[in-house]
Amino acid sequence: MNEDKTLGSGTEKSEADLLRERLLRQTRHACEVMNPAEIAAADAFCEGYKTFLNQAKTEREAAAFLLARARALGFREFRPGDICRPGDKCYVNNRNKALILAVAGKEPAEAGLRLTAAHIDSPRLDLKPSPLYEDKALILGKTHYYGGIKKYQWAAIPLALHGVVVKKDGTIVPVSIGEDPADPKFCVTDLLPHLAAEQMKRTLDKGIQGEELNIIFGSRPILLDGKPEGFKLNILQILHERYGITEWDLLSAELEAVPAFPACDVGLDRGMIGAYGQDDRVCAYPCAEALFALEGVPDRTAVAVLADKEEIGSCGNTGLDTNFLLDFITDLVLGQGGNPRVALRNTKCLSADVNAAFDPTFPGVMEPQNAAYCNLGVVVTKYTGARGKSGTSDAGAEFFAWVRNLLDEAGVLWQAGELGKVDEGGGGTVAVDLAKLNLDVIDIGVPILSMHAPFELAAKLDIAMLEKACRAFYQS
Numbered sequence: 164m165n166e167d168k169t170l171g172s173g174t175e176k177s178e179a180d181l182l183r184e185r186l187l188r189q190t191r192h193a194c195e196v197m198n199p200a201e202i203a204a205a206d207a208f209c210e211g212y213k214t215f216l217n218q219a220k221t222e223r224e225a226a227a228f229l230l231a232r233a234r235a236l237g238f239r240e241f242r243p244g245d246i247c248r249p250g251d252k253c254y255v256n257n258r259n260k261a262l263i264l265a266v267a268g269k270e271p272a273e274a275g276l277r278l279t280a281a282h283i284d285s286p287r288l289d290l291k292p293s294p295l296y297e298d299k300a301l302i303l304g305k306t307h308y309y310g311g312i313k314k315y316q317w318a319a320i321p322l323a324l325h326g327v328v329v330k331k332d333g334t335i336v337p338v339s340i341g342e343d344p345a346d347p348k349f350c351v352t353d354l355l356p357h358l359a360a361e362q363m364k365r366t367l368d369k370g371i372q373g374e375e376l377n378i379i380f381g382s383r384p385i386l387l388d389g390k391p392e393g394f395k396l397n398i399l400q401i402l403h404e405r406y407g408i409t410e411w412d413l414l415s416a417e418l419e420a421v422p423a424f425p426a427c428d429v430g431l432d433r434g435m436i437g438a439y440g441q442d443d444r445v446c447a448y449p450c451a452e453a454l455f456a457l458e459g460v461p462d463r464t465a466v467a468v469l470a471d472k473e474e475i476g477s478c479g480n481t482g483l484d485t486n487f488l489l490d491f492i493t494d495l496v497l498g499q500g501g502n503p504r505v506a507l508r509n510t511k512c513l514s515a516d517v518n519a520a521f522d523p524t525f526p527g528v529m530e531p532q533n534a535a536y537c538n539l540g541v542v543v544t545k546y547t548g549a550r551g552k553s554g555t556s557d558a559g560a561e562f563f564a565w566v567r568n569l570l571d572e573a574g575v576l577w578q579a580g581e582l583g584k585v586d587e588g589g590g591g592t593v594a595v596d597l598a599k600l601n602l603d604v605i606d607i608g609v610p611i612l613s614m615h616a617p618f619e620l621a622a623k624l625d626i627a628m629l630e631k632a633c634r635a636f637y638q639s
């Protein structure tokens with residue numbers, strides 16, 4: 164990204180320079196447009212974000228974290244029939260996996276919402292309902308991967324186990340093993356190179372295959388009267404001691420293996436954060452925090468939805484391809500005596516999700532003129548999709564123009580980006596599901612390197628820019 168430099172001081176600008184300034188779109192690095200105090204504030208914001216990343220590695224933990232924040236700030240549970248008055252702060256907790264947070268505006272909701280939508284699920288390895296088996300003096304757990312992963316990336320890294328076991332009587336047993344430095348970790352094994360000649364001939368997508376994503380659970384048998392009496396029994400005994408559960412209870416559990424390492428700074432200048440699950444917590448956190456930071460009563464009702472299941476197509480009752488958001492908006496508007504369909508038609512929505520950042524190591528998949536770059540600000544993505552924009556919500560030019568103006572007026576550094584070269588691949592976001600509601604929606608988010616890897620990278624200044632963008636949007 165070249166920058167057009169004006170001539171040195173004391174020199175008259177040439178006609179060509181003046182024309183360039185007037186007509187050419189210039190890209191600027193966030194460090195150029197932010198002063199030192201703003202950069203320090205952005206870095207400080209990202210410290211809070213890192214705490215969130217470390218405490219909220221799953222959709223349930225992210226929902227719990229943000230729900231606790233909301234409650235502490237006076238948000239109350241919304242129920243159908245409630246009448247939201249200007250300044251009222253409310254939330255909907257959808258099955259502990261998705262959240263809606265709202266601040267009622269001065270205008271009735273029928274005048275249209277300012278809605279942001281991000282997702283709080285990330286690719287991972289889920290334990291199968293019947294996971295445990297012993298083989299050759301090891302105890303392993305079978306997994307079924309969740310979302311679009313490169314399976315080979317998940318072998319030979321430390322994993323932690325998060326989730327819940329729900330017993331027959333409804334008792335919810337939360338599980339988190341592997342986050343405390345003193346905790347044991349889990350691991351998918353990989354083959355040693357000495358014996359990997361055949362494996363190395365596999366294509367990369369089969370380097371580690373789905374049924375090879377087996378997690379080491381243990382290696383010692385239970386001793387009863389000094390006699391070894393089974394390896395799996397030992398693990399079940401430990402689980403029973405710690406959680407009061409049996410193998411039957413694992414059937415109705417949701418246990419997710421995620422990378423066990425914490426978020427950290429990346430690069431000597433500490434300009435980036437490396438962590439698991441930044442897609443899409445890197446957008447969920449700014450969307451929620453910007454709502455929490457609202458001062459006074461916004462003109463329009465500001466809403467943030469933090470959804471589950473995006474990584475597998477937004478299906479399921481906690482994903483956005485279902486009615487929970489529509490139901491909330493309907494109840495909110497009906498409570499105020501308005502028409503929900505009119506409210507939806509008047510609603511503006513930012514679908515906050517990541518886009519791929521240009522990676523100089525893999526330039527071939529990008530079209531550089533329409534790619535997003537780290538530290539050039541939030542990326543606005545007009546459309547996603549694949550094979551000729553199939554399956555996308557292509558935002559209208561009118562709405563893009565409105566958003567562009569909003570960002571410029573608020574001093575938000577932004578860029579436009581596509582997801583890679585035409586016909587190189589493709590992807591999607593919840594923008595499609597939101598567009599079904601007959602509202603205006605466009606994708607906005609943070610450029611990411613190594614997306615969907617166990618360790619994803621994002622630039623701190625872009626993250627802070629997204630928070631600024633959300634604040635301006637809620638106040639518009």
Ligand code: MN
Nearest residue numbers: 442443516517
């Ligand atoms: Mn995403």
Ligand code: MN
Nearest residue numbers: 442443474615
């Ligand atoms: Mn994703």
